Amino acid sequence: MIGREHHTHACSHELGANACPPKMSVLSCHEVTKGFRKHSVLEGVHLSLEAGEIVGLLGLNGAGKTTLMRVITGLSTPDSGEVRLFGEALPMRPRQLDRLGAALDAPAFHRWSTGRAMLRTLLDTAGLPDGGRIARTLERVGLTGAADRRLGTYSQGMRQRLAIASALLKQPDLLILDEPTNGLDPEGLRMVRRIVAEEAARGAAVLVSSHQLDEIQRICHRVIMLAQGRVVAAGTLDALGYDPESGPAAFEDWFFGLVGNGARP
Amino acid sequence: MAGTRRRPARGEWTAWAGELRALWTAPVWGAAAAVVLLALALAVRLWMSGASYGVLDPSVSALTSLPSALRAAAWQFATLLGLVLTGVVVATGLGQTLEGGTWSALRLFENRVGVLWARKAGAALALSLAGQIVTGVLLWLATSALARLWPVRPRAVAPGFAGGAAPTPPPLPVDPLPVESATWGQAAGAIAAALLVQLLFVSLAALAAALLRSVIGTLALGIGPLLVTAPLVLLPAAPFLPHRWIADLLNLPPEAQYQLYLWNQAPPDPAPLTGGLALAAAAAVAATAAWAGLRSERSLRPVD
Amino acid sequence: MNRLVRAETRRLLRHPLGLTLAALFVLGSLYCAWVSQSMASYNITQVQANLDFLPESCDSPRNTPEQKAGCLAEVPLQAVGLERIQDRFTAEGVRAAQAQHPVGSLLWTVRLLTSVPGLVLLVMVAAFSVAGEWSRGSIVPILLYESRLGRLLAAKALAVWAWSLVLLCVSAAATAAFGLLYGRGAYPLPSPGALGTVLADTALGVLAGAAVLAGAAAVAVALGALLRQPMRTFLAGMLLLVLVVRTSAAPGLGAWLPGGALADLVGFGAVDGVWDHFWISTDPSTAPVLLRVLPTLALIGLLWLGLDRFNRTRDRA
Incomplete structure (x- = not known):
């Protein structure tokens, strides 16, 4: 499973299997590489999202999650590889951008x-x-x-x-949220869960990154794990060998088991 | 299915209207009002100083005609006052957007940086045009009122004072005012020239914003280089400086310096077209550089 | 406090904005020096040429003997007029020649730095360094390390002052290098005076300039802390500067106001270059300038007291 994602698609228990929308490739990344000067941030990343699915992006600080989201949203240009949104390759066209919604980094408005x-x-x-x-x-x-x-x-x-x-x-038909629960109170956390579920039910694909492992565990159909700019695991929790009944502490152990300590060589 | 849902079409006019609305901030309106008031104050001061001698400088007496007043407003907006106003407009708009990191949020709604940049430049130019018209009309109203309150005669000059002809002693009283009015064509030409100059100012300020990504940095690097190089106009390097091109293009009359415009004393060149072409080229280079700077990934990262 | 000042000064000296502003000033100052040397040298040469030509000016073959006699009779009068102009040009030349002197260039630069261009820079630096802390939100972690806002602002003012003094030295060095390597050869000017005189004048001018810069830094920092937004601080600073310049010539009062006192303290009074065209104290006063500075010092003190009072009643961040 390392380096390639597992394409088994299973809906969460919250939405129920019957709520699964029809499959349609909304986003696909192929061999995406990105670096800043000599420092490599993304290395050969593959992933794809289908309409109506919620995918969690997990990784330690500096794993490349935000950079990957910036590449997908067209804010950063990959050094190599291809990103396709709604069937069309980037660079982004207005008709693609109109179907994309994203909240990245710390919000900084006037x-x-x-x-x-x-x-x-x-x-x-x-x-x-x-x-x-x-x-x-x-x-x-x-x-x-x-x-x-x-x-x-x-x-x-x-x-x-x-x-x-x-x-x-x-x-949007593709919603990208970079750590959306930062700074939110419990009511806000519930709001994010509700919104993500509503958007997916509407047919939008959702890519969400978070360090709140229990949130990811509760709302995502699939997870993609990044470590040092590479996808180290991808697929449903079930397929990746995690038992949903084993509780948050076990999820944390499972997470560290997959991503390691994240230290760069 | 989500992908087949009908979406509202993009409206370019909505975007332009939004860009103009975004100019509605206290610093922009404060600076614009200050520029208008300063332009008025300079003209009124010159009128009053002339009134005490019973004669007026023709550049001021001409302001009682609307085209002349509009031309004088264009001179102000194409020189120091316009440069400072442009700096404030770009600093509070683009500079603040880049400093705070809002630029990346905007790029998620319009990723064509060239379009975003064109709209921002267009909005700044629209503000300049409105400012020139308002200033021109106010100058005309103010000097018309002054002409009634303190009726003085203009000092007679040889035709074409804009070319720097030496004033001659006043002959018999000349009535009515003015003697040296601009035609509507000259006024329109001056406004068009001022807009070209403003495009250069806007582009330089946007380039500064993209490079330094801060409000104060935009002001400093947007306005600074033109002020810093101003003294060089008095050296043989003058023909290669934008200051000189601006003076040439606008045909700035030496008599009205520090009154109807605040700029250098470069002797006028008989070929304003050269200045215009040089300015257009400089504006195009600066605008392209600004576009490249705003397009870079560096512009998406806020500074400390 | 020392550590705060050192850290803040280091930051200003290394920050891209600080470097940009410094580069702008150094270049502008250099260009002003260049132009003033060129103009002064040209004027002196021209007036000397006119004086030399004066005795021959009546020798035109078209002059009748009567006209020639009348012309010769006027020569002494014209010579007196030209000599007056020559004296004025020579005085301006002596002033411009300071920029060609390794020590005198400090005096030349300090006059520009304490005039409009330098004070605009100080307002910009303070707007970034002080008001920017609030607009960026970085004041919060700073106040968690140094809770005494007054102390923090004093450190910022000292850092802005130190930055301006470093700028003075760098700019003067650049101007002196230009003057020595190129200006002296290309634009011959009268000597600025004996070394002792130049040293004494420069020392006094730099002392006065440093005091003015300290006062200006205090005002700019106080404005930034009051308004807490860079653009507002800049616009308010510009407004204040216009007021200071415009009131410097107010009859009977100007010499006691900040603009007039400053102009006399640093020794404005002649056109040094394009940048410094319009700030000359024209309100004569027999009172010593050190006495006339007191109202300005009182105003700065009041500003800081008012700021301290105001900060006690509003949120600190």
Whole structure:
């Protein structure tokens, strides 16, 4: 299983097997390599996502998760390899971008702007009409009451919610969330779970990275494990030899068993 | 299926309107208002100083005609005041976006950096055009009111004062004002030239923003190089400097220096076309460099 | 405190923005020196040529004997006029020649650094270094290590001051190198004076300039800490600078206001270059300049006191 993902697709117990949407390749990466100067960050990464599935991206700090997400979203250009979104190879075209939603890194928006104005700016940037979607999205992430407050007064959790809102704004067919639970309270964690499940049920593919192993365990159909820029394991938890009944501590042991201590040579 | 769902079409006008709306910030409007007020104050001061002698500099007396006032506004926006205003606009827009890391969020909604950059430059130029018109109209209204309150005659000059002809002693009183008005064609030409100059200013500031990714850095490197090299205009290197090209293209009258424009004293060149072409080339190079800088992955990382 | 100042100074000296601003100033100062030497040398040569030509100026074959006699009668008067111009040009030449002197270049540079261009740089550095801490959010971890905001701001002001002094030395060295290697040969100018005089003038000027830079750093840092946003700090600083320059010539009062006192303290008074065109104290005063500086010092003190009071009642981060 090392270096290649396992394509068995099983839906989580939360969604139930009957909720599985029809399969359709939304994203595929082939031999993606990326480095910064002499430092290699991604080495020959393969992966694919199908419509309606939720895939967790796991790895220690510096494993290459964020870089991989930046490559997929077209923000970074791979040194070699191919990324295909919705059947078309990158570089990204507007028709591909309109189907992609992403929240990457720490959200950093203009401090003097309000939450509503910030989302409006993002929609304007894409030249997309509002049509009530800003209000709906703000409601989904629980920011309706704070929508007209300046972002400088937002807490870390509220900024994180706004980042998730920015990812949902286009009703994407591929949703990419980089550590979406950072800074969120328990209610926020539940919100993220709910949103991810709703988006997958709607037919969107979701790629989510997190260090909250129990979250990944609860919401993802499959996991992809990165270590030192390589995919070291991919597939369903079941196929990778993890027993869902064995509890969070066992999941942690299982995780470290696969990725090692993450130290670079 | 998600992939076949009908999606709302992109509207370029929505994007442009959004870009203009994004200019609605306190620093931009504060700086724009300051530029307009300073331009007015300079003209009024010159009027009042002339009024005490009973004669006026023709460059100021001409402002009682709207085209002349618009031309004077274009001069201001193409020189120091316009340079500073552009610096503030780009620093608070693009500079802040890059400093805070919002640039990557925008790129997730529009990945064509050339389009994003063109919109931002277009919005800055639209603000400049609006500023020139507002300043021109206010100059015209202010000087028309002054002409009624302190009716003075303009000092007569030989035709073509813009070429630097020496003023002659005032002959008999000349009425009514003005003697040296611009035509509408000259006003439109000055505004178009000012927009070309502004494109150079915007491109330089955007390049600075892409390189330093900070608000203050954008101001410093966007405005600084033109100010720093200003003294060189007094050396034989002048024909190779943008300051000189700007003075040539706008045909800046030496008499109105530090009154209707704040710029160097480069002697005018009889061939403004050369200056215009050189400026256009410089603006194109700076705009391309800015585009390359904004496109780089480095621009996606906020600085400390 | 020492450690704070050292760390902050090191950061400013190495930061791309600090380096960019410094490079801009060094180049601008150098270009001003170049232009002022060129202009002063040209003016002196021209006026001397006119003086030399004056006795022959009546020898035109088209002049009738009467016209020639009238012309010759006017020569002494014209010579007096030209000599006056020559004196003025020579004085400007002496001033410009300081930029060709290894020590005098410090005096030449300090006058530019304490004028509009240098003060704009100080506001920019303070906007980045002080207001930027709040806008970037980096003030939080800093305050967790040094909770006394006043002490932190004082350290920042000292660091900005130290940065400006380093800039003064580097810029003066560049100007002196240009003047010695190229300027002296290309643009001959009168001597700036005996070495002792130049040393004494420079020492006084640099001392006064350093004091002005310290005051300016204190004001710029206080503005940054009050406004906490770089762009606002910059715009407020520019507004304050315009006020300082414009009020320097206010009749009866200008010499006691910051602009007039500063101009007299550092010794503005002649056009040194394109950058320094418009800041000359024109409000004469017989009172000693050290006395006239007191209101400015009081204003800076009040600003810091007000800042301290204000910071007690609002969130620190």
